[in-house]
Amino acid sequence: MDIFLQQIINGLTTGSVYAVVALGYTMVYGIIQLINFAHGEVVMIGAMVAFTVITSLAGGTLPAPVILLAGVLAAVPTCMVIGYTLERAAYRPLRHAPRLAPLITAIGMSIILQHLALLVWGRNPMAFPQIMENPVILVGGAVITGVQIGIILLSFTMMAALTWFVYRTRFGIAIRATAENVRVAELMGVNANRVIAATFVIGAGLGAVAGVMFGTYYGIVHYTMGFTLGLKAFSAAVLGGIGNIAGAMVGGILLGLVEALATGYIGDLTNLCRWPGLGTSSMLAERCVDGGNFVVFGSNYQDVFAFLMLILVLVFRPSGLLGERVSERA
């Protein structure tokens, strides 16, 4: 029971980070059907900028929450500018090009951003300063940290705010109209270029916060961290139904939970010594004696599950859990 509850909490934490990152993928895809592969790198740069700000302020007299806030407030606008620049300089000129061109450009942008980060922050993983006190709460045998609670609360707040923005404000209405039909939205006076730029900016801003949360949670940042994180968040977006905002949230949380639970149990489940009959068989008896273990797949297989789920979704439900039909476009 305790491992179950523990992994639920862990999964909810990483899942909500995935969900926030996935929103950046799904919003852009929903409007221009582009998979912005550089989004993971934008998240990484958010984490890096916050790292620099927090590290340089950490020795001073400012209280910890203020320093953390300063890190976020530096990361968000930086990433928004990067998101805007990507759209304006790299994707907009290719708006009417064949779909492969912007896709490859996105991969190129991802590599460029990664290597810019390499130039600025160096090749070594850096310890993300843990300046906040991190109280620990015990609930039914599971440990919840203050950071986890903070991440979950902040993520859900951002998701609620975005939902409100998209469904309740008229700019949100313009975003949804553009996603449904760019040309008709334009005929109604919606400036599609502005809407598209705005989705990049909003996605990048959310990504920046996600980057800071990720750095705070794992305590480490690295110039390649955006790659895996981005791919997982992308998987989450596909899982939920790419283009669908609620889908990205559900997909992210679900992916986090599956990943955590699978990681938590796979070691035990593939421990051949625990398998009836096998443990005492002549082959394994030597290894299994006195509570020994023979684990086939350990928790280092963590990253596999995200992509396993991606494959399963693509095979059995390509439009995702909450997927909107992708065809039917004028």
Add this chain to the structure above:
Amino acid sequence: MTSALLEARGVGKRFGGVQALKDVSITIHQGEVYGLIGPNGAGKTTFFNVLTGLYPRDGGEVLFAGAPLNLASPHEVAKAGIARTFQNIRLFGNMTALENVMVGRHVRTHAGVFGAMLRLRSERAEEEAIRRRSEELLHYVGVADRANDLARHLSYGDQRRLEIARALATEPRLLALDEPAAGMNATETAALRVLIDGLRTDGLTVLLIEHDVKLVMGLCDRVAVLEYGEKIAEDVPAVVRADPKVIEAYIGTSAH
């Protein structure tokens, strides 16, 4: 009644080797309901798409309210004061009827990302005004009771009305309706006729493309007839109806 709102001069359009429009000139006067008819494939919808900026034109010019109409981007056309509906309905199906109309208000208001996020007082007031105006428009076309239903759940006739409400939301000087009666039953068509009549009474200029010749002849102040991309007649309905060329185009005499 005599001042020209829209003047198309020598408008042409080619699709590859097909000359879809050839030297079409029409003048739509302020406050009239102007009908554009013609057999299938005569180029009605193409002409329409050229006027509303969906297709670039090949030659000719279009004057709107005396000034050349810049057809570079559709949202500029909307801003200039031309709104349209579509032959195949193109509502935002996953948005509510009210939201569809609210999108139309975009052209006359200034919506910014940051304003919307910061909830400035002016922003809230404007949004409230948009909502009220949109509700009025739904009421005007007669679908107020479906305001909060998704557009794709509305009946066919209601969808057509909703599209008109959405177009009206842009405060057009010219409302262009592309086959609004297509697929409607007799009751719905009669109601549509009342609606368009009301628009004229309220001073709006309407360009009506329609298959239903009876509707056009009964409703329009003046009618133009297109055949094979060329205008073959333009006059008041009674004259057009009697024009031998029009009769030939519609009924056909001997084959060419």
